[in-house]
Amino acid sequence: MKKVNMDSLITVLAEIERLGFTSQFEINGKIMASLKTDDQFTPSQIKIAHFYRFEGESSPDDSSIMYAIETNTNEKGTLIDAYGTAADPATADFIRKVKDIQK
Numbered sequence: 539m540k541k542v543n544m545d546s547l548i549t550v551l552a553e554i555e556r557l558g559f560t561s562q563f564e565i566n567g568k569i570m571a572s573l574k575t576d577d578q579f580t581p582s583q584i585k586i587a588h589f590y591r592f593e594g595e596s597s598p599d600d601s602s603i604m605y606a607i608e609t610n611t612n613e614k615g616t617l618i619d620a621y622g623t624a625a626d627p628a629t630a631d632f633i634r635k636v637k638d639i640q641k
Contacts, residue, residue, distance in 0.1 A: 546592065547590075547592050547602060547604060547618070550590050550592075550604060551604065551616065554588075554604075554606050554616060555616075557606075558614050559587075559606050559607070559614040559615050559616055560574070560614065560615060561573065561574040561575070561613050561614060561615025561616075562574065562615050562616060562617075563579075563607060563615050563616065563617040564617070565617070565626065565628045565629045565632050566578075566628075567628065568580070568628075568631075568632065569632075570584065570607075570617065570632060572609075572613055572615065574613070574615065575613060577609070577611060577613065579609050579610070581632060581633075581635035581636045581637070582635075582637065583609060583610040584607050584608065584609050584610070584636060584638070585607070585608045585609075585636075585638040585639075585640065586605050586606070586607055586633075586636055586638065586639040586640060587606045587607065587608050587614075587640050588605075588606040588640060589603060589604065589605045589606065589639075590603065590604045590606075591603045591621060592604070592621075593621075601620065601621035601622055601624070602618060602619065602620055602621055603618070603619055603620075603621045603625075604616055604617070604618045605617045605618075605619075605633070617629070619633075
């Protein structure tokens with residue numbers, strides 16, 4: 539297997555999509571919605587298979603985190619959020635409620 543340099547969000551996103559995580563998710567209040575299927579999920583209906591944290595080269599404000607998520611309906615995709623003070627409070631609250639987190 540070839541080694542992939544996983545130091546940028548774009549590189550990791552391309553690799554994760556190659557592994558089948560092709561949907562994109564967003565947090566709407568207390569639920570996570572699929573932009574691909576319009577399905578909605580609660581924290582108990584998802585598993586975070588992996589997560590990646592990125593820090594901006596020139597500014598800490600450019601930091602982000604990407605979650606590779608599997609749902610109870612076998613949909614696989616990603617959720618991207620800012621990290622630290624720029625994080626979306628609704629996304630942070632939702633992720634804190636997820637019990638099944640792998641790394």
